[in-house]
Amino acid sequence: xxxxxGIPSQALFGQLLIGLINGSxxxxxxxxxxxxxxxxxxxxxxHGAQYMLGAFAAYLLLQLTGIGYWPAxxxxxxxxxxxxxxxxxxxxxxxxxxxxxxxxxLTFGLALVIEGVFRNYYGSSGQPYQVPSSLAGGxxxxxxxxxxxxxxxxxxxxxxxxxxxxxxxKTRLGSYLRAATENxxxxxxxxxxxxxxxxxTYGFGVALAAFAGVMAAPIYNVSPQMGSDIIIxxxxxxxxxxxxxxMGAILTGFSLGxxxxxxxxxxxxxxxxxxxxIMAIVLLTRPAGLFGRG
Amino acid sequence: xLDRAPLLSVKNLEAxxxxxxxxxxxxxxxxxxxxxTLLGRNGAGKxxxxxxxxxxxxxxxxxxxxxxxxxxxxxxxxIAKTGxxxxxxxxxxxxxxxxxxxxxxxxQLRPGGLSAERIFELFPNLKERLHSQGTKLSGGEQQMxxxxxxxxxxxxxxxLDEPTEGLAPVIIQxxxxxxxxxxxxxxxxxxxxxxxxxxxxxxxxxxxxxxxKVVERFANSExxxxxxKLHEYLGV
Numbered sequence: 001x002x003x004x005x006g007i008p009s010q011a012l013f014g015q016l017l018i019g020l021i022n023g024s025x026x027x028x029x030x031x032x033x034x035x036x037x038x039x040x041x042x043x044x045x046x047h048g049a050q051y052m053l054g055a056f057a058a059y060l061l062l063q064l065t066g067i068g069y070w071p072a073x074x075x076x077x078x079x080x081x082x083x084x085x086x087x088x089x090x091x092x093x094x095x096x097x098x099x100x101x102x103x104x105x106l107t108f109g110l111a112l113v114i115e116g117v118f119r120n121y122y123g124s125s126g127q128p129y130q131v132p133s134s135l136a137g138g139x140x141x142x143x144x145x146x147x148x149x150x151x152x153x154x155x156x157x158x159x160x161x162x163x164x165x166x167x168x169x170k171t172r173l174g175s176y177l178r179a180a181t182e183n184x185x186x187x188x189x190x191x192x193x194x195x196x197x198x199x200x201t202y203g204f205g206v207a208l209a210a211f212a213g214v215m216a217a218p219i220y221n222v223s224p225q226m227g228s229d230i231i232i233x234x235x236x237x238x239x240x241x242x243x244x245x246x247m248g249a250i251l252t253g254f255s256l257g258x259x260x261x262x263x264x265x266x267x268x269x270x271x272x273x274x275x276x277x278i279m280a281i282v283l284l285t286r287p288a289g290l291f292g293r294g
Numbered sequence: 295x296l297d298r299a300p301l302l303s304v305k306n307l308e309a310x311x312x313x314x315x316x317x318x319x320x321x322x323x324x325x326x327x328x329x330x331t332l333l334g335r336n337g338a339g340k341x342x343x344x345x346x347x348x349x350x351x352x353x354x355x356x357x358x359x360x361x362x363x364x365x366x367x368x369x370x371x372x373i374a375k376t377g378x379x380x381x382x383x384x385x386x387x388x389x390x391x392x393x394x395x396x397x398x399x400x401x402q403l404r405p406g407g408l409s410a411e412r413i414f415e416l417f418p419n420l421k422e423r424l425h426s427q428g429t430k431l432s433g434g435e436q437q438m439x440x441x442x443x444x445x446x447x448x449x450x451x452x453x454l455d456e457p458t459e460g461l462a463p464v465i466i467q468x469x470x471x472x473x474x475x476x477x478x479x480x481x482x483x484x485x486x487x488x489x490x491x492x493x494x495x496x497x498x499x500x501x502x503x504x505x506x507k508v509v510e511r512f513a514n515s516e517x518x519x520x521x522x523k524l525h526e527y528l529g530v
Binding site: 172175176178179181182183185186187188189190191192193194 | 348349350369370371373374375379380382386388389390391395398399400401403444447
């Protein structure tokens, strides 16, 4: 073991790893928020509750049907994504022409209802969810111990985040999405079914939150308030990155996770506030965010 | 030409933006293969007429028929699939897309659209700037892009809203040549123009609009006889 700035390497890299893990969840969640805001102009306050729904879907699939982690990683986002599609079709679609505040209030109310229902049935304490046996254990890298599951979370979220970025920025489907974000009326006049695209985009954004929820289940346990714990930080990440910026959401998510982890090592008292301090500085110097246009 | 069935037939078309009643019963026909121009002063309802045909105004009633298909209750994506393409006055170039993405954005909805090679023959500037951001092009190049991208779709009827607005004379001439070439290739074009001199070189027939209605109609061959009317309605 060696020391860096007087800090044992195990402690430093351990906190860096925790920062990267948190950053993975920040990136996945802020990416979903950015995709939804870009296309729907809705600030989705239900995102944390949908992340929690993903974790509970995995938990319930295991408890009720015996379906394990790997199938749940696919099934839970699909199930929660469909719930998102129903929410968009029955509620959100009526709010697009109204002020942002209405969408914010509706999704905030939905988050409270969803969390309240789960708290009623499962209480506030977390339900345990086992790390899949294929990812149990870890590797001693010499300077730190790396648990396999945590390495998987970082790799999987990097793949999903950059895969999403690639689809949006580099494919024909992505060009439809970007164009519809700018001028949905004209895109629809080109023969593209924009309302269906909006519905599927919301479903996809919600599915991303659920995917993050499934991945979080073995690390943080499954609890009704797990979404509300993380969502405020995620909104700070989105504001710092720039509302609606895809790459901004990804890079800011990972960077702020690392910044938070390093602050825990060097100045632990500030670790829970550092992201909000950065948000205040960014808002004062670049109100549109680090990657936002305008 | 007029003994054939119209490709587009508009009858008693009314349209509203919110509470504002803009069109008050517009009637006109466009026959296959012709270039028809809607003329009129600012605020006469020309652009609203194009948008109403395309289904992108808030509320409309009356009848808009593409051949036998009634469009008045269809959404704009379904209207596009009947073979109509719209090039808006503000050109609608997407800033988050490069030239290539802008050009290939509208899907091919029907057979018969121009190939990309043919579009690059018409507008060689576009080929040279494929990877530039769409909104970084000059006004003339953006207009070429806006027209070029709807030629791929297989649409038979092109709705062009003020394609010469703000362009240099040499570019206007190029747009005029393109419209004549498209007419020769069998495209039908409904044009909205303020530039009467330009319209008189490309259009087969004219409709003059005032206060949300068609108040005069005549063929290109009748232009000289209608000078007085044109002066009265348009000040030209």
